[in-house]
Amino acid sequence: MARLKPGRYICFHAFEPIFRWLGESTFKETNMQDINEVEGKVAIVTGAASGIGRAITDLLVACGAYVVAEDIDPAVEALAGPRVAPLVADISADGSAEKAVALAVDRFSRLDLLVNNAGIIINKCVVDMSRDDWERIMNVNVTGAFLHSREAMKAMIPQRSGAIVNVASYASYFAFRTIAAYTASKGALAQLTRTLALEAIEYGIRVNAVGSGDVLTNILNKVAPDGNGVAALATHGEGAPIGRAANPEEIAEVVLFLASERASFMVGSVVMADGGMSVRVGA
Numbered sequence: 326m327a328r329l330k331p332g333r334y335i336c337f338h339a340f341e342p343i344f345r346w347l348g349e350s351t352f353k354e355t356n357m358q359d360i361n362e363v364e365g366k367v368a369i370v371t372g373a374a375s376g377i378g379r380a381i382t383d384l385l386v387a388c389g390a391y392v393v394a395e396d397i398d399p400a401v402e403a404l405a406g407p408r409v410a411p412l413v414a415d416i417s418a419d420g421s422a423e424k425a426v427a428l429a430v431d432r433f434s435r436l437d438l439l440v441n442n443a444g445i446i447i448n449k450c451v452v453d454m455s456r457d458d459w460e461r462i463m464n465v466n467v468t469g470a471f472l473h474s475r476e477a478m479k480a481m482i483p484q485r486s487g488a489i490v491n492v493a494s495y496a497s498y499f500a501f502r503t504i505a506a507y508t509a510s511k512g513a514l515a516q517l518t519r520t521l522a523l524e525a526i527e528y529g530i531r532v533n534a535v536g537s538g539d540v541l542t543n544i545l546n547k548v549a550p551d552g553n554g555v556a557a558l559a560t561h562g563e564g565a566p567i568g569r570a571a572n573p574e575e576i577a578e579v580v581l582f583l584a585s586e587r588a589s590f591m592v593g594s595v596v597m598a599d600g601g602m603s604v605r606v607g608a
């Protein structure tokens with residue numbers, strides 16, 4: 326029932342059959358089952374050689390998209406195929422974003438989607454951290470995403486459509502000892518997401534992020550005491566309410582959703598996919 330003014334109500338139950346008919350006919354026209362999330366779309370995925378970026382690339386291709394797979398690691402070249410154009414580049418270097426967008430347009434004719442996924446971490450207390458350490462993290466995790474978003478927007482604006490998905494973290498919100506540069510960078514990425522979303526939606530471009538929890542990837546390999554970053558993530562993940570870390574494919578599914586028209590009303594969201602880690606704080 327809707328309240329019109331104090332003491333006067335209108336009962337919508339009488340109109341239910343009409344609403345149901347309207348709803349069903351609308352549903353038939355835009356049958357949700359017929360929305361193929363990303364078939365034929367052209368994407369850039371950064372950090373595509375391994376972990377979450379690799380899973381995102383594989384899922385997009387499986388759904389019929391074309392991908393420029395960018396990574397600093399030449400191993401990304403192994404992904405080359407009819408639907409994947411690899412690009413070996415440092416996302417924080419001048420010109421790499423321009424190269425990625427040009428490759429998407431030259432090879433696949435357009436650009437519909439950017440996934441800012443590449444990221445690095447360093448494990449040092451603030452007092453031990455050099456300026457170079459700090460700047461390297463910021464350059465890759467924030468500046469790389471900024472540069473790629475800027476260049477992608479230039480290609481998407483004339484189309485008046487597109488989506489940008491950033492891979493943020495529960496570290497965008499919460500503090501962890503010894504990774505101050507990382508948490509600061511992921512906090513900045515969340516704010517870039519929200520602010521760019523306001524600017525981009527004017528052109529029909531949606532910008533969102535996934536706030537990932539612990540995922541079984543190699544990201545900690547260089548910083549884990551014994552070099553076994555996957556084991557460290559598995560152990561940390563056991564502290565989440567779900568009792569485990571995620572597989573990269575579970576984060577890729579959220580990225581696919583945010584990239585697709587199924588997320589058509591989502592603008593500037595940082596969607597947590599962290600096994601409940603962020604809702605458990607304090608418990």
Ligand SMILES: NC(=O)c1ccc[n+]([C@@H]2O[C@H](COP(=O)([O-])OP(=O)(O)OC[C@H]3O[C@@H](n4cnc5c(N)ncnc54)[C@H](O)[C@@H]3O)[C@@H](O)[C@H]2O)c1
Pocket residue numbers: 371372373374375376377378395396397398414415416417442443444445465492493494495536537538539540541542543544545558
């Ligand atoms: N694994 C986790 O627990 C976790 C949790 C939250 C967020 N994330 C985020 O997920 C993203 C992907 O990380 P991952 O866990 O898959 O790690 P990963 O190390 O498996 O993958 C990161 C990829 O980025 C690439 N890369 C690093 N620096 C680059 C640069 N300058 N230019 C281009 N490519 C570069 C690496 O070569 C690698 O292939 C990162 O942004 C990370 O912060 C990961």
